[in-house]
């Protein structure tokens with residue numbers, strides 16, 4: 586009988602575990618609860634639009650509906666509200682951006698995702714916002730309460746005895762007669778989902794995962810009445826009870842784990858450029874994103890150890906990517922379906938990075 590070991594329980598490990606459950610494949614998870622894991626601090630938002638060049642997010646028409654229904658299943662299964670749908674308001678950073686936005690309104694590929702409709706909350710807030718005021722609306726955005734999802738689903742795994750909390754020790758993994766032995770148990774395969782910590786994994790550390798530190802802040806802002814997310818090169822996400830998550834910084838050079846003073850300065854500058862209401866800092870967190878040179882996730886099989894697999898490289902957009910891509914990997918493993926070449930780790934087999 587199949588039994589899979591899943592190493593890491595961030596959003597990647599959670600999605601893999603759920604896919605295994607759907608197929609009724611037995612599994613066990615090991616996770617060391619690293620406090621700066623990306624999933625622990627993620628804002629959990631999905632957004633179908635990339636604002637840098639005003640493009641649709643990669644494969645969004647396929648991946649987003651799947652992700653939305655995937656996460657909604659947890660609302661029911663965990664008897665808790667995990668997913669939230671809301672609009673996202675993009676304040677334009679320039680006249681050029683505003684013009685491009687208006688051009689895209691006529692493009693059928695963007696029709697379901699963007700509009701120039703007004704948002705009543707934003708209109709009422711104008712006395713508390715600094716110009717420029719012009720904005721567009723992104724539809725079909727939303728968020729998943731990731732900390733809650735991870736913690737509640739982990740409790741379920743604890744109840745079932747399906748998770749060990751602690752560090753996975755690579756040297757204790759032994760291959761014998763086509764199986765993997767770990768902690769006295771036998772597994773038919775191991776799926777590694779360690780985020781940026783894969784760089785310590787002797788089997789997969791050759792892959793060019795690039796840690797990228799992100800800082801987020803929770804602020805109390807009395808008087809900021811929002812029913813949507815605001816984006817103006819940074820985001821303001823309403824959490825309820827006057828609390829807002831603000832973020833996020835991107836830093837690929839700082840390899841420390843702790844929040845920084847420069848992160849705080851960034852926050853102050855961003856907030857004061859947009860909102861003229863007093864705020865109080867409630868929390869300041871940092872996490873490490875597992876990014877890749879080509880900005881595409883990584884999934885696949887080790888080239889020599891055929892029952893070792895990896896799911897990683899979710900970068901800054903793991904929330905909408907992980908559900909469907911985890912399904913691709915599980916179908917690859919169990920149904921021998923071909924992985925999309927953009928995510929297959931075989932693209933890095935002969936890769937030689939000058940920065941590694």
Ligand SMILES: Cc1cc2nc3c(=O)[nH]c(=O)nc-3n(C[C@H](O)[C@H](O)[C@H](O)COP(=O)(O)OP(=O)(O)OC[C@H]3O[C@@H](n4cnc5c(N)ncnc54)[C@H](O)[C@@H]3O)c2cc1C
Nearest residue numbers: 593595596597617619624628629630753780799902903904
């Ligand atoms: C500030 C910030 C904001 C973000 N906001 C968003 C957002 O709004 N929307 C979005 O889509 N994405 C967002 N992201 C990105 C998102 O967080 C990542 O894409 C995603 O969480 C990566 O998940 P992961 O499971 O691959 O890695 P991780 O979250 O790092 O999880 C890896 C897990 O593996 C465990 N682990 C690792 N090694 C071992 C070992 N040897 N033994 C045992 N356990 C181990 C760790 O403890 C951890 O629990 C954000 C990231 C940051 C930093």
